Amino acid sequence: MLIIQKIVGLSKYYLHGFISLIKYSLRIGYADKKVIRIRRKICKKCPMIMLGLDFSTDSCSECGCYILPKTALRNETCPIDKW
């Protein structure tokens, strides 16, 4: 039963990431530009950020999401309530 719960959890996690990337690519559900800017400032100073080659590949170690789509989409939230 535990394995099934883990598989379901991982599937939801990857599905969420996949849908977010599609929405980000198609520019669907974007937050206000000012909100995006504020979120990105907060993420850049956050100790949970995992630096990639540049900001486009930086990700959040709490949720595993890429920072660019995560901060751009209106319905996303910070996993530790920083924004």
Ligand code: SF4
């Ligand atoms: S989403 Fe939240 S936890 Fe993740 S890097 Fe940004 S501020 Fe930090």
